[in-house]
Amino acid sequence: MSFLTLDRVSHHYFYKNGYTKALENISFTLKEGEFISLLGPSGCGKSTILSIISGLFKQTEGHVTLENKPITESKLAIGYMLQQDYLFPWKTILSNALLGPKITNNNEDSMRQTALQLLEEVGLSGVADKYPTELSGGMRQRVALVRTLINDPKILLLDEPFSALDYQTKLKLEDLVGKLLKTYHKSAILVTHDIGEAIAMSDRILVMGSNPGTIAKSFEVPIELRNQLPLEVRKHPKYQILFDKIWAELEEKEKQKGRSS
Amino acid sequence: MKNDETLFTAYQKNLKRERKIILSWQLLILISFISLWEVSSKMYWIDPLLFSSPTRITLSLFERFINGSMFTHLSVTLFETILGFIIGTIGGVIIASSLWSSNRFSRIMDPYLVVLNAMPKVALGPIIIVALGPGYLSIITMGFLVSVIITTLTVYSAFNEVDPNYEKVLKSFGATKWQCFKEAVFPATLPTIISMLKVNVGLSWVGVIVGEYLVSKQGLGYLIIYGFQVFDFTLVMSSLVIIAILAAMMYKIVERIERWLIKNTK
Structure with missing residues (x-):
C-alpha cells in the first residue's frame, strides 16, 4: 500500500534574470514504515524534495499525496530534521523539545512528561533545564530528534542530520535513530551524500542525478541488512557488495557529466 | 599547590x-x-565673561538648587527625554515589526524610510512646533523623531538577519507568521534592540535640547538659550554640566537594564 506518493514532481527556482530547473519528473512512493534514502551529489535537489514534502514550498508541477490526499491537507504528518540542530539558544532543552506542541497548541503542559520520557530514551536525562550552549553537538542533535518526534509525525524527513557530527557520534546517533524509528514504526526519508550511511539505515536507496535533479536508479537493500542496526550493517559482507554497486553507479554519472559538458 | x-x-x-x-x-x-x-x-x-570658571559655575548651581529653580528645569528636560526615548524605541520596534510582517509593505516604504533617515530630523523642528503647538508635546515629538527612524532601520535589518532555518523548524510544525515572529525572530533580535537603547539615549537628548532651543519656557535647553541671550555664560556652562551628568547617568542606567535583560532572557 502506498503511503506517500510523489507523482511527476518538478520544481523550478526563479530569479530576476532566469531560472533553474531543480527537479524533473520525480516519482516515487514510500510505504508505511519504510525508510528511503535519497543519495546524490550536492546540488542535485535532494533537499528541495524534502522541502516540498514538508510543505515549506509548493512544487511547480506534479502532485504529492499522503494516503491519497494532497500533502497540504494533512496536518502534523511531517517531522523535519535539519543538518544542524537549530535549537533555540534562549530556550531550555525542555522548552526546545516542547516547541512542536507549543506551536500546534497541543497544550505544552500535558506533553511535558512525554518530552522528559523521550529525552531519557535518547540518553539525555537531567539536562532538561540546561541551555543548548551547554551541550555537545551530538547531544544537541539528539534534542532536535526529540523535538521532531514529540508531535508523533507519520513521516520523518532527515536532511543530512548527521553530517555535522564527528564520526563516532554520527555512528551512535545513526543507531539511535534507526532503533527509534523501528520501535515507533515510522516512515522516513533520509537525504545524504554518504553511501555507507544510506545503506546502513535504509530499506531502499534512490540515487539521484543532477541538473536537473532526477531519480537515476533505485537500489533495494538486502533483507538481511534491513533489520540490523546501522553499525552492524557496516560489518555485514553484503554491505560492501551494495556499496560497490552504488559507487559504480555514481562514478558512471560523473563520467557522463564530464562527457556531456 | x-x-x-x-x-x-x-x-x-x-x-x-x-x-x-x-x-x-x-x-x-x-x-x-x-x-x-x-x-x-x-x-x-x-575671557571669564565668555568661559566663566568652575567656582562661578559651582556657586551658580548651588544657588539655583537652593531656590529650587534648577530642579524644575532639570525635571522638565529629563521627563521629556525619557518619554521621547521610550516612545522612540518602542515605536521603532513596532514599525520594524510591521515592515517585517509584510514584504510588500516594506518594499513600498523603502524610499520613504531612506529619505526620512537621511533627513536631519531637527530640521523638522519649526514644522512640528507649528503643528503641535509650543509645549511639551512638540519637544517630546522631537526626542522621539530623532531616534525612531534609525531604530526602525536597525531593528528591521536585524529581523532579516535572523537565520531562516529557525523559521524553517517552526514552519515544519505549521507555525504561523506571528508564531515565527514571537518564537524566533523577536527573541533572536533582542540583543540588537537592547543595544539600540544605548544609542537612543544620546539621540533623544539631541532632539529634546534642540526642541527646547526652538521653543520653551522651561528646561535645560531653554536655560542655555536664555543664558546666551542675556550673556550669562555661567548659566550656559552650568546647564551643560547638568546635561552631561544626567546623560551619563541615564546611559549607565540603560547599561544596567541591558545587563539585567541579557541575564534574564539568555
Missing part, C-alpha cells in the same frame, strides 16, 4: 594595581582640566 596560590594572588594584585593606575589618571585629567580652567579664568588668559 602553594605556588599556584601565590601566582594567583600576584595576578589579582596586578589587576588591582592596574585599576588604580587607570583611576588615578582619570582623576588627574579631571582635576587638571578644572584647575587649568579656573586659573586661566582668574589670570584673564581666557
